[in-house]
Amino acid sequence: xxxxxxxxxxxxxxxxxxVAVDGIGFSIAEGxxxxxxxxxxxxxTTSIAMIVGVLARDAGDVLIDGQKHDVNSVxxxxxxxxxxxxxxxxxxxxxxxxxxxxxxxxGLSRNDIKRKTDEVLEIIGLADRADETxxxxxxxxxxxxxxxxxxxxxxxxxxxDEPTVGVDPQSRNAxxxxxxxxxxxxxxxxxxxxxxxxAERLCDRVGIVDKxxxxxxxxxxxxxxxxxxxxxxxxxxxxxxxxxxAALRExxxxxxxxxxxxxxxxxVPEAGVVLARALHEVTEAGVTVRSVEVRExxxxxxxxxxTGKALRD
Amino acid sequence: xxxxxxxxxxxxxxxxxDSTLFVFAIGLPLGMAFVLNLILxxxxxxxxxxxxxxxxxxxxIAQVFTEQVLVPLEKQGTLSLRRVATAxxxxxxxxxxxxxxxxxxxxxFSAGVQAGAPATIQVVGSVDAPVAVQVAREIGEAxxxxxxxxxxxxxxxxxxxxxxxxxxxxxxxxxTVAAPLSVRDDSNVAxxxxxxxxxxxxxxxMFFLFFSVVFSVTSLFDERxxxxxxxxxxxxxxxxxxxxxxxxxxxxVGIVSTAILxxxxxxxxxxxxxxxLGVGILIVAAVLAATGMMxxxxxxxxxxxxxxxxxxxxxxxxxxxGGVFFPVANLGxxxxxxxxxxxxxFLRGLSDLAGGGSLSAILVPTLALLAFxxxxxxxALLRVGRxxxx
Ligand SMILES: Nc1ncnc2c1ncn2[C@@H]1O[C@H](COP(=O)(O)OP(=O)(O)OP(=O)(O)O)[C@@H](O)[C@H]1O
Ligand SMILES: [Mg+2]
Numbered sequence: 150x151x152x153x154x155x156x157x158x159x160x161x162x163x164x165x166x167x168v169a170v171d172g173i174g175f176s177i178a179e180g181x182x183x184x185x186x187x188x189x190x191x192x193x194t195t196s197i198a199m200i201v202g203v204l205a206r207d208a209g210d211v212l213i214d215g216q217k218h219d220v221n222s223v224x225x226x227x228x229x230x231x232x233x234x235x236x237x238x239x240x241x242x243x244x245x246x247x248x249x250x251x252x253x254x255x256g257l258s259r260n261d262i263k264r265k266t267d268e269v270l271e272i273i274g275l276a277d278r279a280d281e282t283x284x285x286x287x288x289x290x291x292x293x294x295x296x297x298x299x300x301x302x303x304x305x306x307x308x309x310d311e312p313t314v315g316v317d318p319q320s321r322n323a324x325x326x327x328x329x330x331x332x333x334x335x336x337x338x339x340x341x342x343x344x345x346x347x348a349e350r351l352c353d354r355v356g357i358v359d360k361x362x363x364x365x366x367x368x369x370x371x372x373x374x375x376x377x378x379x380x381x382x383x384x385x386x387x388x389x390x391x392x393x394x395a396a397l398r399e400x401x402x403x404x405x406x407x408x409x410x411x412x413x414x415x416x417v418p419e420a421g422v423v424l425a426r427a428l429h430e431v432t433e434a435g436v437t438v439r440s441v442e443v444r445e446x447x448x449x450x451x452x453x454x455x456t457g458k459a460l461r462d
Numbered sequence: 463x464x465x466x467x468x469x470x471x472x473x474x475x476x477x478x479x480d481s482t483l484f485v486f487a488i489g490l491p492l493g494m495a496f497v498l499n500l501i502l503x504x505x506x507x508x509x510x511x512x513x514x515x516x517x518x519x520x521x522x523i524a525q526v527f528t529e530q531v532l533v534p535l536e537k538q539g540t541l542s543l544r545r546v547a548t549a550x551x552x553x554x555x556x557x558x559x560x561x562x563x564x565x566x567x568x569x570x571f572s573a574g575v576q577a578g579a580p581a582t583i584q585v586v587g588s589v590d591a592p593v594a595v596q597v598a599r600e601i602g603e604a605x606x607x608x609x610x611x612x613x614x615x616x617x618x619x620x621x622x623x624x625x626x627x628x629x630x631x632x633x634x635x636x637x638t639v640a641a642p643l644s645v646r647d648d649s650n651v652a653x654x655x656x657x658x659x660x661x662x663x664x665x666x667x668m669f670f671l672f673f674s675v676v677f678s679v680t681s682l683f684d685e686r687x688x689x690x691x692x693x694x695x696x697x698x699x700x701x702x703x704x705x706x707x708x709x710x711x712x713x714x715v716g717i718v719s720t721a722i723l724x725x726x727x728x729x730x731x732x733x734x735x736x737x738x739l740g741v742g743i744l745i746v747a748a749v750l751a752a753t754g755m756m757x758x759x760x761x762x763x764x765x766x767x768x769x770x771x772x773x774x775x776x777x778x779x780x781x782x783x784g785g786v787f788f789p790v791a792n793l794g795x796x797x798x799x800x801x802x803x804x805x806x807x808f809l810r811g812l813s814d815l816a817g818g819g820s821l822s823a824i825l826v827p828t829l830a831l832l833a834f835x836x837x838x839x840x841x842a843l844l845r846v847g848r849x850x851x852x
Contacts, residue, residue: 203695204851220695227698237689241476253468254697298693 153178153212154228154306154337155200160209162195169195171361174209177306182328182338184352186448188458192361193341194234197310200339201231214305227255230304232296232312234341238283244270244294245279248301255302265301272327273297274320288315296324300331307331308339313347325351345449355448359456369448376454378446379404380420382427384413388436396430420445465699469707470714473681477715487674487719491666492726498787499662499731500593511541511594514552514564521572522633523609527583530637531605532565541597549586556586562594563587565602575636576629578613581606612636656813658789660734663727664812665786667720668805672752672777674719676770678712679705679757679842682849683766691850701850709753709839716749736815740824744811747831751804754838755780761845781805804834 158174170192177183185193198204200211202220211218213225238247245266252262270276273293278286283294296312309328313321328351332338342348348355349369356366365372386393394408397415402423405416413431417423420443431438452458477483515532517524536543544561546552552564566584575581583602587595612635616628624632656664682704685691694704724741727733735741756773763769781787784805785797800806811827 198692201696203692221700223698223700226696229696231693231696233689233692233696235689235692237693239472239476239688239690241479242472250468250472251693251697254465254694254699256464256698 154214155339156210156212156215157196157200158210160196160199160211161207162192162199162204163207168361170199170206172209173358173361173363175356175363175366177337177339179305179337180332180335181353182332182340182351184348184355185339185341185358186343186348186355186452187341187358188456191358191456193358194310196358197308197339197341201229201308202226203231227302228305230299230302230307232299232307232309234310236291236295238291238294238298240284241282243280243282244275244286244297247283247294248298251298252301257302262301269297269300272300272323274323289317289320292316293320293324300327304336306337306339310341311343312340313342313344321347345447348448357452357455364455365451369451372448372451373446376446376451378450378454379416379418380446381444382415382417382420382424383442383444384415384427384431384438385411385440385442386413386431386436386438387411389434390436393431393434393436396434397427400427400430463703465697465703466707466710469694469704470710473678473707473711474714476681477677477711483674483677483715486670487715488722488726491663491670491723492730494670495659495662495666495727495733496731498666499659502658502662502788511563511591511597512544512561513541513594513598514544514546514555514561516546516549516552516564516566518549518569519567519571521576523572523575523581523636524567526633526636527565527567527605531601535601549584552586556588559588559590561588562591563598565598572633575609575613576624576632578617578624581609609636656789656809656816657734659731660727660812660816661789661809663723663731663733664735664809665781665784665805667723667727668748668752668784668808669777669781669786671716671720671749672756672780673774675712675716675749675753676756676760676773676777678708678710678715678753679760679846679849680763680766680769680773681708681711682760682846683763683769686849687766695850704850705843705846709757709842712753712757713749716752717746720745720749734816736812737821740815740821741812743821743828744808744815744824744831747828747835748804748808750835751831751838754835754842755804756838757842758838758845761842761849785809801830804831807831807834 153176156176160170160173161168162170173192173196175183185196187193195204199206199209202218202222205220213228216225218225239250242250248266248269249262252265257265267276270279273296275290275293275297278290283291286294292312292315296309299307299309307328313324316324325347328338328340338351340351354366354368355372357364357372365375367375390408390410390413394406394413397403397406397413400423402417403415404418407414415427424441424443428438428441515528517528532541532543535541544555546555549566552566555561556564564586566586568582568584571581583606585595585598585602587598612632616632616635617624682691685694695701724735724745728735756777759773759776760769763772780803783799784803785800786805786809801810807827807830811824814823814827817823
């Protein structure tokens with residue numbers, strides 16, 4: 150992909166006998182947000198470290214804006230904004246000084262630094278605490294500043310490694326808003342998270358990593374189709390549920406039907422097509438339906454299917 | 463270059479907040495130099511003790527002590543002498559600190575000595591002037607020893623009881639033997655030796671220099687701990703700039719703090735470092751050596767604590783071997799061992815300058831210091847890759 154802001158391929162990193170990353174590759178286009186999902190220890194952070202150029206890779210290629218990129222690439226490094234998973238700030242400096250220092254590191258002019266610092270402080274909601282030494286900041290405030298530093302220059306590629314852990318819902322929302330806004334302005338975003346809502350909301354495409362390998366990749370729809378997950382229809386009802394369930398099993402679209410004393414669960418490829426008929430069958434069986442819930446398959450289900458683990462543990 | 467400066471200034475700003483740096487770089491060396499000079503320095507050219515003399519004896523031996531020992535020292539400017547009538551008055555004067563010590567020659571002093579009894583010169587001292595009191599005691603004892611040898615010579619010749627003739631002989635011989643004492647005058651510039659004050663100021667400056675530059679490369683461990691190393695590595699700067707910024711911050715702190723010590727010890731303690739250009743060259747070379755060597759030591763450690771511990775041990779050993787606590791002249795043949803350390807070469811360079819040497823006199827010490835620097839930096843560069851991993 151020549152118009153990709155980031156294209157990486159065959160990334161590999163081995164620690165002793167342990168292969169942490171084993172042939173991971175993907176690409177991100179301008180304005181696209183790519184989610185890297187995977188359980189703990191899957192190799193997300195290690196992959197990111199190699200992409201950013203903090204860690205030397207054992208094999209593979211990284212292209213940033215079509216240019217070869219590695220640990221010594223000064224030019225392409227200036228195109229990347231990086232928010233490490235671990236806090237990366239000077240505790241004895243103030244919030245503003247932290248932002249200013251890294252702004253200078255990225256070659257911003259004096260004026261730009263002043264303007265961008267104020268702008269970022271606003272985004273991360275720390276404008277009123279800007280001149281305090283951050284040693285006294287709360288965990289969430291530190292997190293916000295950690296993200297802010299990655300935004301201080303105008304990156305072409307923004308890489309955020311689990312940026313919102315421990316951030317309160319309100320600030321998280323502000324942060325997600327600004328990531329969306331940056332993506333809207335054409336910034337390519339690489340995002341890892343264990344929060345399903347964030348991935349669902351932000352990511353145009355998702356790669357699911359496990360044990361150092363890319364297990365599946367695509368848009369949410371593509372992934373769902375790939376693993377063959379079904380819509381789940383839950384009926385809360387009264388009456389002879391066993392009889393109603395037996396009637397539903399007769400429907401050709403029904404993939405799986407189960408019931409307990411108050412609920413029937415029905416798995417079908419597309420709920421919209423069968424819902425009316427299913428309700429008719431159940432009512433015919435003399436059961437009163439109190440409520441209906443339809444759930445489309447989500448990334449959580451895909452994730453569980455591919456890795457055998459829940460996204461959050 | 464820009465990146466180096468930015469990292470340098472950030473590090474300096476961080477250091478400036480750290481009060482222990484000021485303690486190690488300026489407070490301790492000045493304080494230690496002052497104390498060591500006081501305890502071990504003895505007389506310097508600026509040393510003038512104020513003594514009182516009580517001559518209750520008025521005999522011939524007392525006269526020898528006064529005229530041949532004390533008066534010449536008074537003329538030499540080593541002491542000032544105040545004659546008082548009674549021991550009580552002398553006691554009052556020492557208590558009120560108008561004098562630092564008093565010699566009391568008791569009545570019957572001369573007669574006793576002439577009869578062959580040991581000489582006793584009492585020294586009454588003020589507790590607040592230990593050095594001056596010590597000097598007074600030594601003057602008294604030196605005289606007593608001289609007398610003892612005279613007494614022995616005469617007694618061996620004459621037998622158990624002394625005749626009147628022998629007694630006069632003692633007094634006569636004492637006059638010739640009690641050669642005027644001399645208190646060593648360290649200000650003698652022809653000796654190519656630093657005066658004690660400058661020696662300790664320079665020695666302590668060098669000793670603590672090794673402690674005040676330890677942070678430079680060691681702070682890479684702190685960058686790793688705070689996670690910021692990952693950001694520095696991700697930033698669009700060459701990795702060498704990170705290292706250069708760290709090393710330079712050590713060099714700068716070293717030069718500035720040593721320069722402050724030169725000025726402060728000159729003003730406060732009367733140290734005389736010598737030709738400013740020569741001193742400047744030696745300091746820069748010494749700071750490079752210290753920073754390089756401490757950086758090399760740091761690369762062997764795994765954590766910043768471990769690095770600091772190892773650096774402290776090495777700095778301590780180098781300081782000891784380098785003879786910063788004892789003037790080299792007092793070490794005899796051991797003095798050569800000091801040249802295995804930058805400390806030894808630095809002090810040697812300074813004494814060459816003090817000997818009135820021109821700049822060429824410090825060529826060898828400067829080159830030796832730079833050799834330490836080169837070895838240190840080379841070793842640090844070879845091994846630092848390990849530390850530049852987040
Ligand atoms: N410096 C290292 N030395 C040895 N092993 C390492 C090192 N860094 C990472 N690993 C190992 O590599 C594997 C991948 O780690 P990585 O941090 O990339 O996982 P991750 O997907 O980011 O996990 P998480 O979701 O917990 O952040 C883990 O098994 C980890 O223990
Ligand atoms: Mg991780």
